[in-house]
Amino acid sequence: MKKVSISVDAMGGDNAPEAVVDGCVQAVLEDPDIRVVLCGDSESIQAALDRNTYPQEQVVVLHTTEVIEVDEPPVNAIRTKKDSSLVKGIRLVREKRTDAFVSAGSTGAILAGGTLILGRIKGIERPALGSFIPNSVGFTLLLDCGANVDSKPEYLYQFAKMGSIYYKTFMNKENPSVGLVNIGEEESKGNQLSKEAYKLLAGDTGLNFIGNIEGREIPAGAADVVVCDGFVGNVILKYTEGFATSLFGMLKETFLSNMKSKMGALLLKGSMKEMLTKFDYTEYGGAPLLGLEGLVVKAHGSSDAKAFKNAILQCKKFSQEQVNAQIKENLDIVEKE
Amino acid sequence: MKKVSISVDAMGGDNAPEAVVDGCVQAVLEDPDIRVVLCGDSESIQAALDRNTYPQEQVVVLHTTEVIEVDEPPVNAIRTKKDSSLVKGIRLVREKRTDAFVSAGSTGAILAGGTLILGRIKGIERPALGSFIPNSVGFTLLLDCGANVDSKPEYLYQFAKMGSIYYKTFMNKENPSVGLVNIGEEESKGNQLSKEAYKLLAGDTGLNFIGNIEGREIPAGAADVVVCDGFVGNVILKYTEGFATSLFGMLKETFLSNMKSKMGALLLKGSMKEMLTKFDYTEYGGAPLLGLEGLVVKAHGSSDAKAFKNAILQCKKFSQEQVNAQIKENLDIVEKE
Numbered sequence: 001m002k003k004v005s006i007s008v009d010a011m012g013g014d015n016a017p018e019a020v021v022d023g024c025v026q027a028v029l030e031d032p033d034i035r036v037v038l039c040g041d042s043e044s045i046q047a048a049l050d051r052n053t054y055p056q057e058q059v060v061v062l063h064t065t066e067v068i069e070v071d072e073p074p075v076n077a078i079r080t081k082k083d084s085s086l087v088k089g090i091r092l093v094r095e096k097r098t099d100a101f102v103s104a105g106s107t108g109a110i111l112a113g114g115t116l117i118l119g120r121i122k123g124i125e126r127p128a129l130g131s132f133i134p135n136s137v138g139f140t141l142l143l144d145c146g147a148n149v150d151s152k153p154e155y156l157y158q159f160a161k162m163g164s165i166y167y168k169t170f171m172n173k174e175n176p177s178v179g180l181v182n183i184g185e186e187e188s189k190g191n192q193l194s195k196e197a198y199k200l201l202a203g204d205t206g207l208n209f210i211g212n213i214e215g216r217e218i219p220a221g222a223a224d225v226v227v228c229d230g231f232v233g234n235v236i237l238k239y240t241e242g243f244a245t246s247l248f249g250m251l252k253e254t255f256l257s258n259m260k261s262k263m264g265a266l267l268l269k270g271s272m273k274e275m276l277t278k279f280d281y282t283e284y285g286g287a288p289l290l291g292l293e294g295l296v297v298k299a300h301g302s303s304d305a306k307a308f309k310n311a312i313l314q315c316k317k318f319s320q321e322q323v324n325a326q327i328k329e330n331l332d333i334v335e336k337e
Numbered sequence: 338m339k340k341v342s343i344s345v346d347a348m349g350g351d352n353a354p355e356a357v358v359d360g361c362v363q364a365v366l367e368d369p370d371i372r373v374v375l376c377g378d379s380e381s382i383q384a385a386l387d388r389n390t391y392p393q394e395q396v397v398v399l400h401t402t403e404v405i406e407v408d409e410p411p412v413n414a415i416r417t418k419k420d421s422s423l424v425k426g427i428r429l430v431r432e433k434r435t436d437a438f439v440s441a442g443s444t445g446a447i448l449a450g451g452t453l454i455l456g457r458i459k460g461i462e463r464p465a466l467g468s469f470i471p472n473s474v475g476f477t478l479l480l481d482c483g484a485n486v487d488s489k490p491e492y493l494y495q496f497a498k499m500g501s502i503y504y505k506t507f508m509n510k511e512n513p514s515v516g517l518v519n520i521g522e523e524e525s526k527g528n529q530l531s532k533e534a535y536k537l538l539a540g541d542t543g544l545n546f547i548g549n550i551e552g553r554e555i556p557a558g559a560a561d562v563v564v565c566d567g568f569v570g571n572v573i574l575k576y577t578e579g580f581a582t583s584l585f586g587m588l589k590e591t592f593l594s595n596m597k598s599k600m601g602a603l604l605l606k607g608s609m610k611e612m613l614t615k616f617d618y619t620e621y622g623g624a625p626l627l628g629l630e631g632l633v634v635k636a637h638g639s640s641d642a643k644a645f646k647n648a649i650l651q652c653k654k655f656s657q658e659q660v661n662a663q664i665k666e667n668l669d670i671v672e673k674e
Binding site for chain 1: 407408472473483486487518520523525527528529531551552553554555556557566567568569571572573574575576577578579580581582583584586587588591592594595597598600601602603604605607608609611612616
């Protein structure tokens with residue numbers, strides 16, 4: 001198996017650098033083919049590393065002096081903070097010194113960094129965050145999950161094209177179905193954006209477009225790939241996480257409410273494990289930014305060590321599947337008349 | 338207790354007129370203070386009624402000859418189809434011959450009918466559908482749930498004002514908290530609409546505005562009232578329904594997967610009932626259109642008899658609480674400078 005080298009933004013996310021460093025250590029311990037380059041303040045990274053025992057040959061620290069804050073205007077931050085963990089980390093990908101870059105930092109900054117430093121694949125106006133969310137029969141690829149708000153219809157069409165290639169590559173399924181998030185099934189329903197995007201999607205026979213898909217059909221797995229504006233996608237993604245957490249919390253309370261139900265819960269423990277894992281967001285790594293000339297992965301902002309470890313492991317898979325290279329090779333955008 | 342008279346669109350919804358008629362019969366049998374006026378094709382209504390035993394003094398049939406189709410342009414349909422169940426039913430409210438109107442038909446037509454026939458409350462540019470969705474600690478009022486897409490910031494501000502009054506009246510809670518659906522907590526985050534709406538909401542000290550609320554916080558009950566554009570609200574509302582259905586379906590499968598889990602499920606049956614009821618959309622009636630000069634309630638399009646019965650019972654409660662009269666009386670819109 002080919003070794004994979006990943007540059008990591010050690011300063012990004014709510015629990016950086018500790019959770020990031022711990023997650024990286026866990027990942028390299030689990031997989032000897034992974035090497036991480038931890039970008040950030042070397043002193044605090046080393047302090048976090050020193051709390052762990054780890055294979056030194058798999059961990060490199062790259063000192064940087066600047067940090068991009070959550071509320072900074074992203075493009076400006078990327079242009080001015082050349083010595084930030086984010087800019088340095090993505091530069092390593094550009095220089096082909098690493099295969100991928102991962103960050104739990106702000107989506108806006110990661111998007112700006114990826115776009116400005118790596119560039120976009122020809123035909124793609126806006127890279128999109130593609131996340132897999134659980135449904136009753138498997139997983140739905142939802143995009144965009146928050147990289148682009150106030151999208152144009154063309155963006156949604158490009159999301160669909162990239163999503164189809166990604167789903168096919170990653171889930172190994174020919175001709176995945178594509179649905180457009182909308183508030184009604186009929187073509188005439190929706191807002192300005194969805195009505196215009198519908199036409200573009202329906203006009204491309206290369207897509208397996210199945211039409212509008214309402215909120216209630218998404219969890220049933222009615223489409224493999226579901227496209228929408230990043231505002232809507234981000235709300236759906238985070239709502240899924242919150243809803244599952246709430247529901248399982250309520251379930252737990254019910255299970256503990258009396259002796260009879262406690263016994264019942266005990267008997268169910270084994271069989272429920274699979275379902276609980278499916279809805280545990282820390283099990284999924286991160287989401288790749290589709291459409292870039294290189295691999296950039298966004299990890300959950302509140303990633304703990306386990307979530308970050310999974311982001312690193314997932315990243316190796318994205319790299320091996322050559323997600324963006326596949327998109328570049330197979331993209332076949334129909335130009336609007 | 339004052340008697341409540343409700344005009345009903347017997348022709349609206351996926352299962353009309355049978356489910357509508359059956360639901361009405363169940364409602365009047367359950368509550369002797371409710372009287373329904375079934376508007377629609379008298380022959381098919383009577384045929385549906387004849388399948389039931391019902392108190393004749395509580396059920397009136399009003400024959401109409403026209404039906405508004407799902408894909409008709411709503412405003413035009415309301416203007417031309419004067420003898421439709423929808424127009425006739427809402428006219429009864431306007432003429433004060435009934436206290437409320439209920440329909441499981443198309444939201445667009447109901448909104449157009451309510452606005453054109455009853456008119457809007459002064460200060461409200463767009464009436465909104467306000468639905469209660471379950472959260473871990475109670476219920477969240479979500480609006481708009483699909484009456485208005487491509488909203489202006491002012492609409493969202495007005496939704497917040499109406500929602501606060503409705504929540505206070507209906508849930509009996511002073512000063513309910515209001516959150517703005519967004520993709521980040523910071524004021525600077527979001528799309529054009531949310532950024533501008535934020536300013537209007539923050540500028541009104543009469544509102545208990547708690548700022549932006551992300552998708553994951555909604556199910557935790559982080560805000561009592563949650564405002565957003567109708568496209569986003571409709572997706573959240575329907576996604577909630579679909580997600581709960583999927584999750585409980587998966588849970589059921591898990592429960593039945595082996596003998597041990599079957600026994601566990603049996604022990605849990607009693608304590609899980611409350612939770613299952615909370616997430617069963619057929620238990621909730623419908624959503625009122627807030628901001629009209631009269632009471633119009635939208636029932637779920639795929640309402641079965643039970644769901645429609647609950648819509649009728651809920652409607653009585655809305656009528657007694659004088660939802661829209663309360664809004665009219667207490668509305669205090671701060672004009673933009």
